[in-house]
Amino acid sequence: MTELNFKRHRRLRSSVHMRDLVRETTLSTNDLIYPIFVVEGEGIRREVSSMPGVYHVSLDNLDQEIKELEALGIHAVLLFGIPKDKDEVGTQAYCENGIVQQALGQIKRNFPDMLTIADTCLCEYTSHGHCGVIHNGDVENDQSLQLIVDAAVSQARAGADIIAPSNMMDGFVAAIRKGLDQAGYENTPVMSYAVKYASAFYGPFREAAESAPQFGDRKTYQMDPANRLEALREAASDVDEGADFLIVKPALSYMDIIRDVRERHDVPVVAYNVSGEYSMVKAAALNNWIDEQQVVLEKLTSMKRAGANLIITYHAKDVAKWLQN
Template sequence: MTSNLNFKRHRRLRTSSSMRSIVRENHLRKEDLIYPFFVIEGEGIRNEVSSMPGVSQLSLDNIVDEMKEVHMLGIPSVIVFGVPDAKDEVGTGAYVNDGIVQQAIRLIKEEVPELLVIADTCLCEFTSHGHCGVIHDGDVDNDESLELLAKTAVSQVEAGADIIAPSNMMDGFVIAIRTALDEAGFTSIPIMSYAVKYSSAFYGPFREAADSTPQFGDRKSYQMDPANRLEAIREAESDIEEGADFLIVKPALSYLDIVRDIKDNFNAPVVAYNVSGEYAMVKAAAMNGWIDEKSLVMEKLTSMKRAGADLIITYFAKDVARWLSE
């Protein structure tokens, strides 16, 4: 009855799992994953983050087993966030030689040298006020903060970091760090810039995990307005001109259009940050039996690859690596 109708039969390429596999356009691989973790001072500590089931703050004596598991699963890289005991107005713990992040980096490079270690470079976890720089008259002093961020980056590389990932959103942060690294002889260390970082409600669980909630105000004067799209291009362009080697878009899920814009406009690897709030929502729904966690996570991360991400920072990294091995 339909033999004379002229229409395309797209379903021919969906007839079986094998057929769908050979025409699949985007693939999620273990090599695409970056595993974020939180290291805390003390011993014997494994504090699960209440808003992020499955994610814990780990003391130094517990991170080696964690890193060995990550490596065994085939995840090539990690990004480290520190939770110090002591904080002050200028975030001294971020750049001292024996800071918690520096200790963690040295330990990982000694015990699991195959892992690529990325250091998050910011002050907010280390300042008593929770902001990403030095405060004057109730606001973050951009240029004075750059000096401390540059010191932090150099100290992290001296500890063994393979990549520096500055997340503070200060104007000029990439060139300040690039200059400091070059002057210290670290010309081969790449910068994975949080080039496009929105002031987002999706960061709530992370601030619990990193103990970095601002003690006053918010970060809207330095993180981006979620309503803006062209601003992302301007931010990324500045960072590339200043020496960035990777461009991070954070958050990822609600900003896939921005991921595509950055991919289309710049010849640099694009990193999507699947942030804590995105993780927490999925975990909460899965724990209530409302969703198929594995299927949803794989679909979500694949959407980030489809949008143009080359790499994905995700708290689901270990789960995904296991699923990919099934």
């Protein structure tokens, strides 16, 4: 075969150390953001039935959760709050003593080095489960913006290092940036859910966050999964309005969008490895259909390869353990 002229690409795959030497994409605990669902009450650490290994945690158990993350080398958390009382305008989202505000204060007092990211939306707090104020059966964009700003400012005041608005109202980044600046939080970054699709992959999260819409759906404000160019317009608007990070959600079925956003913008891009993506892997692993470790590491590495700088994932604890070993 020596007379043939062809490339020998396998030379660079010949051993473990050779493959490590030429690896183009790496995954570390510094890339990971772990979501936490904080609930009111005491003594609660309740597993979410559709998300094995993910728990509702009350404030008295929150410190143990953060200690575990720090020991694993995970230094960023995304906080979701689940209040006991909900109303039509999501009052607990911007209440100074709301569940997320309490959790933020507790973490910053006891674990000042832990980076706290506050999910800023109304859906977990409204009785109807939508991300804003309802008027004539629809979410009223501009009226909802003020409540979202109120939530962002209260979260920053409570200790949030980063504000992460997820409501997909038009102008939400501009409104929050102005509100934070006027309140004296001009150094608090905004991690925008810039590209958030109306996805079927959110089902387990809606159980965990108790945020399923009580009527209709969210397709009038979340994006059509068929659209690519719309995602680029959304991301560009948020950068123009002052976003410091851009989230693409979901991640696994939207690798092309992650790549598009990465190529067009020079701010950090965050992939949200959402609940449905997590639960499918967990279900298959529990049935011994897949090698969970290999599948998860391949999946998250592919998100990094597509262009994500950071990954929000419920797999974070497991990944950190695997990387340590």
